[in-house]
Amino acid sequence: MATCLIIRFPMLLSALLLGFTAPVFAQTNTEGESNHTAVAEQVEALKKKVIRLNRDLFILEEDLLFPANTQVAVFLSVDTGKFLKLDAVKLKVNDDIVASHLYTERQVTALERGGMQRLYVGNLKTGPHQITAFVEGIGPDQRPYKQAASLEFEKDTGTAALEVRVQDRSSNYQPSVSIVEWE
Amino acid sequence: MGLKVSQPPRRRPVLFTALLLWLMMIASAQADETQPDRARDLRYGWILYEYHQGNAFDALTQLAVAREQGGIEGHGDHPALVEGGLMLSWGMTREASSVFTELLGTDGGSTLPLNVRNQAWFYLGKVFYLEGNHARASENLERVDGDILAAANHDLFREWVYLRARLATMSSEFGNGLELTSLQGLLEDTDIWSLYLRYNSAVSARDTGNAVAAEAELQALIAILDESTDSDEPEAEREGLLGRARLSLAGLYLRDGQFEAALETLGAMPLNGVFADQALFDYAVAAAGQGRPQRALDALETLSGRDLFLPWRQQVPYARAYVLEQMNRPQHALPAFRQAADHYEARIEELNGIRSRLSEENLMAQLDFRRDSEGILTDSYGRLRVQPVDFGMAEVLASETFQQALAELNELYRMQSFIAERQSRFEAFRTMLETREQQRQIRIAQTRRALDSQQAEQWQQLHHAFREKIATALSEEDAGFFMTSKQKALRNKLDEVAETLAGLPDDATTASQRATYQSMRAYFDWWIADDYGVNRWATQKQLRELDREMEHFQTQRQQVETLMADGAGHAELARRISTSERELATLGEEISVALGNARHGLLSQVDRMLVARQEELKGYLLASRHAQARLADQLFSASQSAGVGDE
Numbered sequence: 045m046a047t048c049l050i051i052r053f054p055m056l057l058s059a060l061l062l063g064f065t066a067p068v069f070a071q072t073n074t075e076g077e078s079n080h081t082a083v084a085e086q087v088e089a090l091k092k093k094v095i096r097l098n099r100d101l102f103i104l105e106e107d108l109l110f111p112a113n114t115q116v117a118v119f120l121s122v123d124t125g126k127f128l129k130l131d132a133v134k135l136k137v138n139d140d141i142v143a144s145h146l147y148t149e150r151q152v153t154a155l156e157r158g159g160m161q162r163l164y165v166g167n168l169k170t171g172p173h174q175i176t177a178f179v180e181g182i183g184p185d186q187r188p189y190k191q192a193a194s195l196e197f198e199k200d201t202g203t204a205a206l207e208v209r210v211q212d213r214s215s216n217y218q219p220s221v222s223i224v225e226w227e
Numbered sequence: 228m229g230l231k232v233s234q235p236p237r238r239r240p241v242l243f244t245a246l247l248l249w250l251m252m253i254a255s256a257q258a259d260e261t262q263p264d265r266a267r268d269l270r271y272g273w274i275l276y277e278y279h280q281g282n283a284f285d286a287l288t289q290l291a292v293a294r295e296q297g298g299i300e301g302h303g304d305h306p307a308l309v310e311g312g313l314m315l316s317w318g319m320t321r322e323a324s325s326v327f328t329e330l331l332g333t334d335g336g337s338t339l340p341l342n343v344r345n346q347a348w349f350y351l352g353k354v355f356y357l358e359g360n361h362a363r364a365s366e367n368l369e370r371v372d373g374d375i376l377a378a379a380n381h382d383l384f385r386e387w388v389y390l391r392a393r394l395a396t397m398s399s400e401f402g403n404g405l406e407l408t409s410l411q412g413l414l415e416d417t418d419i420w421s422l423y424l425r426y427n428s429a430v431s432a433r434d435t436g437n438a439v440a441a442e443a444e445l446q447a448l449i450a451i452l453d454e455s456t457d458s459d460e461p462e463a464e465r466e467g468l469l470g471r472a473r474l475s476l477a478g479l480y481l482r483d484g485q486f487e488a489a490l491e492t493l494g495a496m497p498l499n500g501v502f503a504d505q506a507l508f509d510y511a512v513a514a515a516g517q518g519r520p521q522r523a524l525d526a527l528e529t530l531s532g533r534d535l536f537l538p539w540r541q542q543v544p545y546a547r548a549y550v551l552e553q554m555n556r557p558q559h560a561l562p563a564f565r566q567a568a569d570h571y572e573a574r575i576e577e578l579n580g581i582r583s584r585l586s587e588e589n590l591m592a593q594l595d596f597r598r599d600s601e602g603i604l605t606d607s608y609g610r611l612r613v614q615p616v617d618f619g620m621a622e623v624l625a626s627e628t629f630q631q632a633l634a635e636l637n638e639l640y641r642m643q644s645f646i647a648e649r650q651s652r653f654e655a656f657r658t659m660l661e662t663r664e665q666q667r668q669i670r671i672a673q674t675r676r677a678l679d680s681q682q683a684e685q686w687q688q689l690h691h692a693f694r695e696k697i698a699t700a701l702s703e704e705d706a707g708f709f710m711t712s713k714q715k716a717l718r719n720k721l722d723e724v725a726e727t728l729a730g731l732p733d734d735a736t737t738a739s740q741r742a743t744y745q746s747m748r749a750y751f752d753w754w755i756a757d758d759y760g761v762n763r764w765a766t767q768k769q770l771r772e773l774d775r776e777m778e779h780f781q782t783q784r785q786q787v788e789t790l791m792a793d794g795a796g797h798a799e800l801a802r803r804i805s806t807s808e809r810e811l812a813t814l815g816e817e818i819s820v821a822l823g824n825a826r827h828g829l830l831s832q833v834d835r836m837l838v839a840r841q842e843e844l845k846g847y848l849l850a851s852r853h854a855q856a857r858l859a860d861q862l863f864s865a866s867q868s869a870g871v872g873d874e
Contacts, residue, residue, distance in 0.1 A: 082824075083632065083635055083821070083824050083825050083828055084318075084358070084631065084635060085321070086821045086824065087318070087635045087638055087639060087821060087825070088318070088319050088320070088321055088322065090639070090642060090814070090817060090818055090821055091317065091318070091319050091638070091642070092319065092322060093814055093817070094284075094642050094645060094814065095284070095287050095288055095291055096291060097649075097807065097810055097811060097814060098284070098288045098291075098645070098649075099288055099291035099292050099295060100803075100807055100810075101649055101652070101807055101811075102288060102292055103292060103295065103296075104656070104800070104803050104804065104807060105652075105656070107800065107803075108656060108659045108660060108663070108800060109659060117269070119269055119272065119273070121265070121266070121272060123265070150280050150281075151276075151280060153279065153280075154275070154276050154277075154278075154279035154280045155276065157275065157279045158265065158266060158272070158275050158279075159266075159272060159273070159275040159276025159277070159278070159279050159280075160266055160269060160272025160273050160275070160276055161273070161276050162273050205269055207269070226269060
């Protein structure tokens, strides 16, 4: 055995060496692969179930906490964001602060790419209400910027959806904040 | 401590690399009539907000909610495309494939731009390739239109050519190499993808026994790499490939006994490179083969001074002793073999210990996960960013199956965290439901009091009595009953006159008044009879209106009563809570089982690697012991001979 190994020494080392420099991305362990495929399929099926269940729980939670006849949701969008780098937002409903948010870089980017943040969801009785949004950030010339917008709206028996819209106003190179009611 | 995560999957961080960049591109505004500049649907805006942050789980959940609640308006096929992309980035490749096939297939009638569809097929194909599913990878990559891809994104086009060429090499149809040659022709010789292709085809040629072709391919590759220094690719990547190519070529030379060529190839490798140690060992082999043992010994001595934790370095102790023996230095070779044997014995023992103690906790302790504030970082294909603490793990860690198994184990732990977090909410759900019920009972009590104050029964009795009277008057044709107020007033006056006349003497003094009264009464009676139809109709009309109002009043009361008595809404919510709780528990059990399987699979992979390493060490141990015995015999014989000579 030893003699054999001595004779084969260079060959053995070469074989080991070649084994180490196997093709890029190459796979050799078929047994491991098939086991892994089974687990991967199992995990994917579970992920599908988790999404479905999370969907049901989300709807259930909304039905419990915010029934459709009293629900009010406020979203925030940023259109282009050239004249305002969003930093923070505060939201008042009927003189009560109901939401405030400090934005991370990632969230600002997500908003600037067309995302809309659900800033607040709550319940309001039918009738007239007032909503005010205070937006803070870095405005033109890198100066701190604050602006508020207000809206009086009538809450009926359906879900109410409002959007705080931060837009660039090219007419005066300033940002503008408005609140829009979605039908 | 095993591989644990503190965050539920909703906060899973995903690096924004190629796949997500593409996803962002398709979701952002495009010159395409089906994709408006602003979100036309609030839910879709919200989905994009989650998705641009890499929160695939949240975004997928919201897409599912949107589908459940009527879908997304005004965005055409884009939500489905985003969903497919999110599934890809969350490791749901099979689901993503179904979504894309349905959406982008030839019969799908999709309104998406062709370049977006092209790239969707490319990424899907690449994910299947990385998963080792070559059939599905080919299927998807072949759907890509190369010209369109090249015009839209040349980097992706190069990678697409590489992947197709690799698949062609691996397919059973590979043999004439026509497809491979034509694909290679699409890339510049100096392109990094072309260089990888050359390297891989050299390895394939070597594996099929065609050493000549392998040598030629590796020589060409080395020549191109040596000449092309001004490349766009990172220098480290090209240097790595060059080192790998030289090692492989030297390996081929060693196999063929071309030691001089091997020495020359290895001599060109830098001493501080990634493959320096391996090159040094090969150098020792080549030098030994060429009959220059001292050189070989020097190289091996250098390697011996280093930690022998890499699997391939386990050859060094035996090789060192072997070279000493070859140098005809048995006095030095014998203790070297003894040391080698002791080393192998200790290492085998050590591996025994590692195998017996092998657990997920120990395994994870050997891995260094890259994290940020939100958890373990992953790449855009969901694989964890991890490095081995012990470089002995590098071999197994580098395998795609281990990487995927590790990522899946991580996903399963995330799902387990999700289950635990959601389970803890059910108590709150029940409290919410109870509170809602209490509030409902308060409102019911208030409504009951309000209803009572309306005295509905009294009104009903009056209505009934009125109806009876009208019915009686109708049956008796009682015209007086239906008289108008004016007629009633006149009648009362006539009655008063009659009463007055009755109190007066019936003679000539009152005759004229009596006659006048008689004529008035006659006229009045004729008038009442004449108006009977009109008056009766007016009364019946009023009665019908009253009936309607009373009916409306009763219906409303009935509705209120029904609402107060109806607990269906509450029961439905309670049922949904119980159902979800049961489903969550079942899912939790399934995840536990999957976790067990994934854990077992992962540990089995490591154990297989350890067993293979042990087998290898046993071979060296046996060879070292045999050499020891042989040399001891040899030395003993020599000393005996010397003793005889002395005598």
